[in-house]
Amino acid sequence: MTNLPFGFGTGDGEPPKDPQEFAAQMGGFFGELQKLLSWTGGPVNWDLAKQLAVQTLGDSTAIVSPADRAATADALRLADLWLDDVTDLPSGVKTTESWTRREWLDKTIPVWTQLCEPVAARVVSAMSAAIPAEQLQALGAGNPLAGIMNQVSGLMFGAQVGQGLGGLAQEVVSATDIGIPLGPTGLAALLPENVAAFSDGLARPADEVRLYLALREAAHQRLFSHVPWLRQRLLDTVEAYSRGISLDMSAIESAMSGVDPMNPESVQEALSGGLFAPQQTPEQQAALRRLETLLALVEGWVDAVVAAAAGDRMPGAEALREASRRRRATGGPAEQTFATLVGLELRPRRLREAAALWWSVTEKRGVSGRDEIWAHPDLLPSAEDLDDPLGYGEKVGQFDAPDDLSELDVDEPSPTDRPSPTNERGPTDERGPADDEAS
Template identity: 40%
Template sequence: MASDDTSGMPGGFDFEQIRKLMEQLGLGSGDMDFTQLLEQVARMQAAGGPAFAMTNADKDPDAAWRTTMTAAQQLTQDKGPDPQLEAAERGILVDTERLAQSWLSQHTTFPETGLAPAGVRRAEWLERTSAGWRRLVEPIINGLADALQRGAEAEGEAELGALSAMLAPMMRTSASLIYRDRLKKVLAEVAGSVLTGTEVGINLMADTPVLVITSNVADFTTDLELPDSDVLLYLLVRESARQRLFHHVGWLSPQLAALLSHFAREISIDFDAISASFDPSNMEQFSLQDMVEVGEKVRGSFFKPASTDTQLEILGRLELLLALIEGWVDHVTARATATWMPNAPQLSEVIRRRRASGGASQDVFNQLLGLDLRPRLVRDAENLWAAIEHDRGDERDAVWQHPDLLPTAQHLADPLSFGAADRAPALDSLDEELRKLLDGPGA
């Protein structure tokens, strides 16, 4: 049994208490020397270290974000040459985008944004999307930190009160460090692969023109046995369609942000995965950087898969909305290119394979949010939009007027049911009038 006299122990805490807390959190190991751990804890606390005081991110979140984005931009330099467009190339981009817009205007009621297109470098795309990324991921960082702190406090609430209170800030700091370390790498990877401004499936920029990340498009066309001009035109049709949708459906981006923030509040930590990677051989030298390295080992398993009813409901709504967006883009692009571009079916298949193999949007949602989205839903959504157009004609885009008007997950599985449900009240009314007529006044 642990002694009640803890005055001679580092930090004044019972070794058995900290052992119990760490083991309950899944961080225990038979090889750990908890004496050394507590000595390290005491030194960090005495020095006012970041584990027990305000971290740099707590003191200046703006500076912490700038540091993360700068690190991501530096990592993009490893992706190879990234030159700016020459004047002649900019002229080609403007002309091609104008053609793409003219094709689109015949197949959607959403008008052009009126903004000139731009070809940007990878680092510039990161800079332009920085504020959008911050709005997206800071709730996730806070959600992870809260989840890890809740884990420490819940386990220590009954009997480890003071110790739990001491370790909880360390848990928050660790979560933030682990996530930010992953964030800079994922953002660099996405910047090195994304082809157009909103290919990730969400709008990260306000009032932005159609953007093309030119170096990535050049790399993308290398292995395609198709004319570069056709590839660029097809990508511009897709990007222009998505931009029109985001610009003219005002509730769309806020709705996505609200769903992501709600999901962040429901995050839970996969302590078992952390435990499997947490085995420092020398606790005397263990530091916060070691915690970051643990996070690197854990990678995607840092998140527990969505399992609660609330998490699954949010995930379902996110999947549905993202699928409806991309399905609409696929459908409108197919309609706009069908007459004028013989290579369009081939390019459509290339985009589908890219999406299925884990493209930019998959990386973002899986690596940064722990969401495993199903690309096949996009094909179902494309079929649904085709069915809606067949049923309603030019009124297809009016479905985007309000989120309550959108199809549901059930409609994805049965596209014809969306139009049938819409017609049901009219048919019921007709049936009632027929019954009155047939029954006659004396019935």
């Protein structure tokens, strides 16, 4: 017996010899299939996505021990104390938690829904429209399969998203690890199992690695808790990027021309051909640049603040900083797979330039002057400013934040949409081969 569609099977693929057992097994399968095909909650079947994400984890999810839970809480408290010396933004940590990989999935799904559904809706609509009319007409007006193509497409997209999230759950080390706050506001969390995996090969004590990652998590929490517009602006920018994706209709039509709506497995085969890869139109490139700039500014600020906090306190701080930079700049295998599947690039490709920019601003305006730039989105550096990060530090030292921020319109275009003022360039950033590779 062949494997059943949608990722379900009958164990080893062979039917039971007992007819009654086989009938019961197939009845359960078709009952589950009917439930999945009745999904009406949107373009992604999140029931299936969650189910497959958990299956992807397998037996890898370890229970968090009391010792790990206590160590995580202690690390986050100490991290907050160290950060008090290097930023004016107060603590954003209200509660601390230690998550298993399964808990990361459960607690971040609401935000992933906001991120994934815009592009999923476009793909599902495009796939449904690409099926030749004669294929649907051949089914007959009364055939229910003609009316559930959207459910089938949404189901298959849910399968792809679920596999991607299951992979990410095995890589992320904290609630803000991808640069977007995926958990509730004020909740700082580490994943001890993944923190331990990150520590492998770094030749640094486990406590030191945990504390460094706690510094990054606590710094993210400060920024997102006390810059009230940032969280929504970042989510809106991701949504705008997703909505601006231009799909290759000729590729979709070619792939879907061979789809038999009577055979859901043929839909799965069509989805495996890279149909979600976005086309790099000028509009798409502009949206991607806005997203990458904002992610880089967030990650660059965190990088600079954590480096200042760790300083001489942590012997391996610089090695851990470099490991974190490379990891964020390149992304892990699951992050790369997820980007291919749902069209979301969540890597701050210009992290090093952004970190140099925030360092330069701190040198010219001090900690308070640096953090004041987050008072309003119109004050943020642009993509052009990242081209000359040290020069931006020279330039920004000549300006102060406006006295009355209420006069600025928060809904005006992002600073990456407008040209930055023309000024003389400051000293050039000295970049080595590693910098070029990561950026």
